[in-house]
Amino acid sequence: MSDIIEQYEKYVMPTYGRQQVAFVRGNGCYLYDEEGNAYLDFVSGLSINNLGHCHPAVVKAAQAQLAELIHTCNLYYTRPGGELAQRISELSLGGKVFFSNSGAEANECAIKLARKYGRDFAAAAGNGVTGDDKHRIITLENGFHGRTMGTLSATAQPAKQEPFKPLLPGFMYVPPNDINALKTVTDGGVCAIIFELVQGEGGVYPLDQEYVEAARKLADEHHALLIFDEVQSGLGRTGELFAYEHYGVKPDVMALAKSLAGALPIGATVAAPAYSDVLGPGMHGSTFGGGPVPCAAGLAVLNELTAPDFLTSVQAKGDYMRSLLEKLKADGLVTEVRGLGLMLAVDLPEPNAAAVVAAALEQKILLNNTSENTVRFLPPLVVEEGMIEQVVEFLQTALSS
Numbered sequence: 001m002s003d004i005i006e007q008y009e010k011y012v013m014p015t016y017g018r019q020q021v022a023f024v025r026g027n028g029c030y031l032y033d034e035e036g037n038a039y040l041d042f043v044s045g046l047s048i049n050n051l052g053h054c055h056p057a058v059v060k061a062a063q064a065q066l067a068e069l070i071h072t073c074n075l076y077y078t079r080p081g082g083e084l085a086q087r088i089s090e091l092s093l094g095g096k097v098f099f100s101n102s103g104a105e106a107n108e109c110a111i112k113l114a115r116k117y118g119r120d121f122a123a124a125a126g127n128g129v130t131g132d133d134k135h136r137i138i139t140l141e142n143g144f145h146g147r148t149m150g151t152l153s154a155t156a157q158p159a160k161q162e163p164f165k166p167l168l169p170g171f172m173y174v175p176p177n178d179i180n181a182l183k184t185v186t187d188g189g190v191c192a193i194i195f196e197l198v199q200g201e202g203g204v205y206p207l208d209q210e211y212v213e214a215a216r217k218l219a220d221e222h223h224a225l226l227i228f229d230e231v232q233s234g235l236g237r238t239g240e241l242f243a244y245e246h247y248g249v250k251p252d253v254m255a256l257a258k259s260l261a262g263a264l265p266i267g268a269t270v271a272a273p274a275y276s277d278v279l280g281p282g283m284h285g286s287t288f289g290g291g292p293v294p295c296a297a298g299l300a301v302l303n304e305l306t307a308p309d310f311l312t313s314v315q316a317k318g319d320y321m322r323s324l325l326e327k328l329k330a331d332g333l334v335t336e337v338r339g340l341g342l343m344l345a346v347d348l349p350e351p352n353a354a355a356v357v358a359a360a361l362e363q364k365i366l367l368n369n370t371s372e373n374t375v376r377f378l379p380p381l382v383v384e385e386g387m388i389e390q391v392v393e394f395l396q397t398a399l400s401s
């Protein structure tokens with residue numbers, strides 16, 4: 001066993017099921033182990049290294065900022081934070097941004113914003129309705145929003161919630177794509193409906209168009225916020241800058257994180273103008289949030305993502321990979337192909353996805369399974385067609401034997 005792995009086993013809490021490999025370097029679509037072996041990375045740090053490992057523009061921006069100013073805390077202003085907020089705002093909802101350090105924190109802020117909005121709305125209604133009456137938050141079964149107690153309470157997956165009960169009160173769960181179920185629970189006591197447009201950790205399930213439209217309508221009717229968790233689906237992963245563009249439905253609030261700062265930690269909660277000032281001074285905060293280094297890297301990332309033809313190429317490569325995976329389905333090697341853009345998954349006929357991922361590692365290919373039946377593909381958005389072919393050929397051989 002490598003001494004790196006040994007050290008982890010001894011000193012790091014065993015919360016992750018790690019593959020038995022330690023990496024020392026990354027470049028483009030490849031990670032390198034201690035012996036210098038190259039691994040083709042179709043995990044991308046779980047949709048973090050979307051521009052590939054150590055993208056030169058990200059490294060340059062972060063290094064320059066590191067040498068200039070690393071941290072001040074949020075008692076002061078710095079240039080990269082304002083610039084990144086403006087860029088995100090102009091590319092999405094047109095309102096203001098709160099910066100944090102992770103996807104869970106981006107959602108946590110969205111949850112707090114929704115609760116505060118519910119209170120303000122109830123108080124303004126002035127008809128005896130109190131803030132406590134408009135606090136319920138609806139989320140979808142099989143969704144994933146993070147591991148903090150707030151976001152775990154929003155994550156309707158019993159196995160993840162069970163060991164940590166009691167959860168926060170006020171969360172209600174409905175099955176995805178069931179418009180009637182959503183109608184039944186949405187009333188004036190709801191302050192927010194939160195979901196992923198493509199359930200990522202749940203196995204890459206895109207929501208139906210009609211469902212997303214119905215959720216928008218119900219949220220409007222009942223003065224509830226519609227919040228999209230685009231932590232995994234956002235920032236080019238699905239072939240549009242934000243997955244909501246596929247649906248033509250805008251949220252009131254959106255959570256971003258993962259790839260935003262080119263693999264440095266960041267979270268961003270983005271509000272439409274009407275909800276931009278719901279959280280006032282002292283109501284929320286994060287010591288590291290919006291630091292100059294991740295924000296400088298974030299600006300470099302957005303420059304790359306918005307370069308001419310970048311997103312078109314993501315869509316084209318997604319379509320290509322999907323077409324190859326559909327051939328596996330036609331041959332009976334997989335039972336379903338799902339996803340949008342380069343956020344893809346296949347279901348296997350047998351519950352042996354972990355074995356497929358292990359076999360891929362042997363072949364120096366990094367894959368990830370979301371369950372015993374589902375293998376997920378999150379290649380860097382800069383992946384090349386030949387790499388896609390290599391991975392699908394591996395799958396074909398592995399699943400045929």
Ligand SMILES: Cc1ncc(COP(=O)(O)O)c(C=O)c1O
Pocket residue numbers: 046101102103104105107144145146147196200201229230231232233257258
């Ligand atoms: C949709 C979604 N929301 C939230 C999170 C949590 O993000 P983090 O692990 O950065 O807290 C994830 C992580 O996988 C995610 O996929």
